[in-house]
Amino acid sequence: MSDELIAVSLLWLFVFIYAMAASIDFGAGFWALMYLYRKENNMTTIANRYLSPSWEVTNVFIVLVVVGMVSFFPGATGTLGTVLLLPFSIGLLLLTVRSAFLVFSHAAEKRYARTLSVISGATGIFLPMLLILVLPITYGDVIGVSGGTEHLLWGALLSSPSTYAYLAFAGLSTLFLSSLLLADYSHVSEDWRAYKVYRKDAIWMAPFAFLAAISVLVTMRGDAPWMYENLSAHKGWILGSGVLYLLGYLALFAPKKAGMPANGRPRLAVVATIFQYLLAATGYGMAHLPYIVYPTVTIESGFTDESTFHALFASYLVGFAILTPGFWLFWRMFMRDKKYLRQK
Amino acid sequence: MDQVLLARSLFGTTMAFHIIFATIGVGLPLMILIVEVLYQLTGDGDYALMAKRWTRGFAVLLGVAIPSGTIAGVQLSLLWPEFMKVVGKVIALPFQIEIFAFLLEALFMSIYVYAADRLSRGMRILSVVLVAFGAVMSAILITNVHAFEGTPTGFKIVNGELVDIHPWEAFFNPSFAVSATHVTVSAYMTGAFVVASMAAYKMLRRGLPQKEYVFHRKALLCGLIVGGIFSALTGLNGHASAQHLYREQPEKLAAAEGLFETTTYAPLTIGGFTDKKTHEVKYGIEIPWALSFLADNRFDTEVKGLNEWPEEDWPPLFIHTLFNAMVGVGMLLLLMSIVGFAWHRLLKRQTFPRWMIWSFFVSGPLSMLGIEFGWIFSCTGRQPWILYRVMRTSEAATHTGNLGTLFLLFTGVYLMLAVVVVVVLRAYFKRHPLGDDLLTEEDGMHV
Ligand code: HDD
Numbered sequence: 073m074s075d076e077l078i079a080v081s082l083l084w085l086f087v088f089i090y091a092m093a094a095s096i097d098f099g100a101g102f103w104a105l106m107y108l109y110r111k112e113n114n115m116t117t118i119a120n121r122y123l124s125p126s127w128e129v130t131n132v133f134i135v136l137v138v139v140g141m142v143s144f145f146p147g148a149t150g151t152l153g154t155v156l157l158l159p160f161s162i163g164l165l166l167l168t169v170r171s172a173f174l175v176f177s178h179a180a181e182k183r184y185a186r187t188l189s190v191i192s193g194a195t196g197i198f199l200p201m202l203l204i205l206v207l208p209i210t211y212g213d214v215i216g217v218s219g220g221t222e223h224l225l226w227g228a229l230l231s232s233p234s235t236y237a238y239l240a241f242a243g244l245s246t247l248f249l250s251s252l253l254l255a256d257y258s259h260v261s262e263d264w265r266a267y268k269v270y271r272k273d274a275i276w277m278a279p280f281a282f283l284a285a286i287s288v289l290v291t292m293r294g295d296a297p298w299m300y301e302n303l304s305a306h307k308g309w310i311l312g313s314g315v316l317y318l319l320g321y322l323a324l325f326a327p328k329k330a331g332m333p334a335n336g337r338p339r340l341a342v343v344a345t346i347f348q349y350l351l352a353a354t355g356y357g358m359a360h361l362p363y364i365v366y367p368t369v370t371i372e373s374g375f376t377d378e379s380t381f382h383a384l385f386a387s388y389l390v391g392f393a394i395l396t397p398g399f400w401l402f403w404r405m406f407m408r409d410k411k412y413l414r415q416k
Numbered sequence: 417m418d419q420v421l422l423a424r425s426l427f428g429t430t431m432a433f434h435i436i437f438a439t440i441g442v443g444l445p446l447m448i449l450i451v452e453v454l455y456q457l458t459g460d461g462d463y464a465l466m467a468k469r470w471t472r473g474f475a476v477l478l479g480v481a482i483p484s485g486t487i488a489g490v491q492l493s494l495l496w497p498e499f500m501k502v503v504g505k506v507i508a509l510p511f512q513i514e515i516f517a518f519l520l521e522a523l524f525m526s527i528y529v530y531a532a533d534r535l536s537r538g539m540r541i542l543s544v545v546l547v548a549f550g551a552v553m554s555a556i557l558i559t560n561v562h563a564f565e566g567t568p569t570g571f572k573i574v575n576g577e578l579v580d581i582h583p584w585e586a587f588f589n590p591s592f593a594v595s596a597t598h599v600t601v602s603a604y605m606t607g608a609f610v611v612a613s614m615a616a617y618k619m620l621r622r623g624l625p626q627k628e629y630v631f632h633r634k635a636l637l638c639g640l641i642v643g644g645i646f647s648a649l650t651g652l653n654g655h656a657s658a659q660h661l662y663r664e665q666p667e668k669l670a671a672a673e674g675l676f677e678t679t680t681y682a683p684l685t686i687g688g689f690t691d692k693k694t695h696e697v698k699y700g701i702e703i704p705w706a707l708s709f710l711a712d713n714r715f716d717t718e719v720k721g722l723n724e725w726p727e728e729d730w731p732p733l734f735i736h737t738l739f740n741a742m743v744g745v746g747m748l749l750l751l752m753s754i755v756g757f758a759w760h761r762l763l764k765r766q767t768f769p770r771w772m773i774w775s776f777f778v779s780g781p782l783s784m785l786g787i788e789f790g791w792i793f794s795c796t797g798r799q800p801w802i803l804y805r806v807m808r809t810s811e812a813a814t815h816t817g818n819l820g821t822l823f824l825l826f827t828g829v830y831l832m833l834a835v836v837v838v839v840v841l842r843a844y845f846k847r848h849p850l851g852d853d854l855l856t857e858e859d860g861m862h863v
């Protein structure tokens with residue numbers, strides 16, 4: 073593999089990790105809000121128990137994506153920075169309000185805690201939709217040039233069918249992934265009432281998220297024929313992703329194991345679904361190459377300096393090696409420790 | 417306002433906001449670590465309680481530190497795309513390594529806050545150590561980029577192309593060590609005075625129960641001692657920073673001192689306002705020969721004046737005031753901590769007079785002002801350059817419109833967060849008064 077390809081694969085991997093973690097994070101906030109007013113339930117507690125320790129870690133990944141973009145492909149920052157200024161600034165404001173109010177709601181008095189978590193839950197659900205706009209923007213058709221500088225053509229963006237397909241995909245995937253993960257989380261916590269509710273939510277959301285994904289493909293045909301053609305050459309990934317979708321979905325209906333009070337194998341469903349998205353993202357990413365922004369910025373034209381790339385790559389290896397025990401301890405403390413999960 | 421000025425205002429406002437929470441984010445973990453260790457050494461439950469209460473406050477402050485930092489990081493690429501092209505090619509390493517520092521802090525902060533009751537004592541201390549380490553590394557690494565802006569090294573520009581790039585040479589640029597040290601010790605100093613300030617605020621209440629007074633006095637002394645040590649270090653290292661300016665960015669030093677003519681035996685001017693027309697500092701106090709001595713330890717050192725450079729390359733002249741204010745804060749706080757310490761330890765007084773407590777109360781805000789003055793001095797004093805003598809700020813700014821609206825929106829959100837965070841913290845500590853915590857402690861229900 074060339075250095076450019078290694079760099080873009082790493083970057084795409086970070087985007088994928090952030091997309092998964094953030095969908096779960098934002099969605100959990102939304103579910104915490106949804107179930108806030110239902111009496112006698114533990115759903116909100118479960119969602120918050122997941123959110124409290126993990127949002128900071130998730131947040132680092134958005135910084136990682138931005139830093140990765142700038143340091144691997146500085147040639148792309150001119151175009152992307154200019155075009156994304158407005159949508160990302162709005163995103164930053166929402167993100168700030170969401171994170172801050174999420175934290176505040178744990179410390180505030182009961183009567184304010186509700187308002188704060190309503191605001192943080194509501195802002196959270198818009199974020200994935202705003203962030204995903206990067207993808208239709210890189211199709212290239214919605215970027216205009218005047219007086220030597222690029223700018224975003226809002227009219228074109230808002231009248232493109234792709235935009236709405238992506239918006240639907242982002243919103244529905246967020247709800248699907250988070251309900252699925254929370255189903256698994258409450259399963260591990262042996263909170264069966266919450267498990268049943270979240271399982272039902274996941275079962276409901278999955279087909280819609282799937283349809284939205286199909287609509288992204290359909291609209292791509294008209295809005296980015298170059299990419300659609302590339303994607304046809306990588307059909308295998310997309311088909312594989314479809315198979316995993318079915319597998320994951322069926323796992324939610326698997327008959328209950330002896331001693332378990334409810335149907336479904338949520339852990340299997342989570343794993344299958346994550347691989348479903350991973351395969352789709354791989355195919356999608358390959359079809360996007362060599363362009364970062366069509367047709368002006370490619371991975372070759374935007375690439376950083378060789379020696380900088382090598383130094384960065386070395387720092388990744390060392391950094392993640394050092395951090396691995398930290399991640400492991402974090403996982404053990406918050407995702408597996410029965411004492412934490414089953415507290416009332 | 418023109419595009420560049422708007423971009424500068426927006427970014428400057430973001431940084432001025434982030435730095436408040438970021439500095440506490442560096443300074444407070446050290447204080448928490450110190451009291452955790454004091455608890456292990458003395459077995460005095462008050463110290464464990466301090467660690468617990470400060471951590472609660474810290475967790476809330478992180479709710480602003482982290483998103484505002486995220487804004488800073490993303491805005492850098494959005495507002496200064498040309499600058500980030502150079503950053504991406506030459507000085508990407510500190511940004512990259514900083515991510516690991518963030519991850520370290522975020523992982524262990526969650527573990528320390530949400531899993532404290534399931535950790536052994538040793539693991540708890542280790543968690544705080546890693547949180548404090550992650551925070552200070554964040555500060556040091558981002559300061560690395562700031563230092564690079566002042567003394568860019570490790571690359572060449574030939575026909576507008578960046579060539580001959582050495583990322584590690586850029587990383588270890590000449591002012592990295594001295595800047596990073598200054599930022600670190602000034603953040604520790606500020607964290608300590610913030611603690612002292614909060615304790616003093618509580619001690620101002622009349623009729624405070626004896627136990628609570630003693631608790632706050634312990635916190636106050638911790639803050640004063642640590643703050644005193646670090647303000648001395650900040651002053652010493654600040655002197656080294658100034659000598660660095662003399663060698664690396666002479667026009668910044670000249671503007672900081674309001675010196676127009678190149679002179680040997682140059683005088684140091686304290687206070688006053690620099691007048692651009694008459695080329696003098698009005699209403700200032702002059703100390704003969706002192707500037708030459710400060711710049712290079714000899715009275716006959718020649719210090720370059722602003723007239724050596726064309727006027728369009730001058731930094732704004734008001735940085736003289738910012739520089740004086742920063743140094744003034746350092747001196748005042750050093751004096752204050754010496755007085756406080758001597759009063760309690762040498763004169764063995766058990767209570768402090770009210771005027772003294774009042775002055776301790778303002779130490780935290782003053783120290784934070786010192787941080788703000790220092791940074792604005794340093795960033796604004798680099799103007800008109802974003803990369804000293806390599807790239808002008810005006811060449812780096814974005815051309816996208818709407819900056820005015822964004823400036824208002826961001827400023828509005830910062831103001832709102834500043835108000836809400838104060839309200840939340842006050843309400844929280846009102847609902848969990850120290851008195852209650854002290855009672856549970858007596859019942860043997862240790863943290
Ligand atoms: C409480 C905060 C505080 C205090 C008391 C001081 N400083 Fe400072 N100073 C900072 C906080 C700070 C800072 C905010 O941390 C800066 C901004 C950029 C940097 O590297 O550190 C800074 C920058 C800074 C610079 C500019 C470096 C540059 O632009 O490259 C100089 C020359 C000094 N300081 C010198 C001093 C001196 C002689 C002090 C004497 C007591 C002093 N500082 C006290």
Ligand code: HEM
Nearest residue numbers: 424428431432435558559561562791792795796801802809
């Ligand atoms: C170490 C971290 C920092 C870095 C890397 C950094 C970098 C920058 C950059 C790239 C700019 C825009 C270009 C320019 O105007 O030269 C800038 C401007 C500015 N920064 Fe910093 N900055 C840092 C910390 C701070 C802090 C903590 C403050 C707090 C007050 C601050 C205050 C400002 C202001 C006021 C401006 C606008 C300056 C002007 O144009 O007059 N900076 N900084």
Ligand code: HEM
Nearest residue numbers: 131132135438441442482485486488489518521551555558
């Ligand atoms: C000297 C000035 C600065 C200091 C002392 C400082 C320190 C800190 C600290 C302590 C945090 C909290 C870290 C955590 O818990 O994860 C933080 C967050 C952050 N800072 Fe700053 N910072 C400074 C300037 C900057 C600048 C100039 C930028 C942008 C270029 C920046 C970008 C960030 C980001 C992106 C985060 C969020 C990290 C996360 O998601 O966890 N900081 N900073």
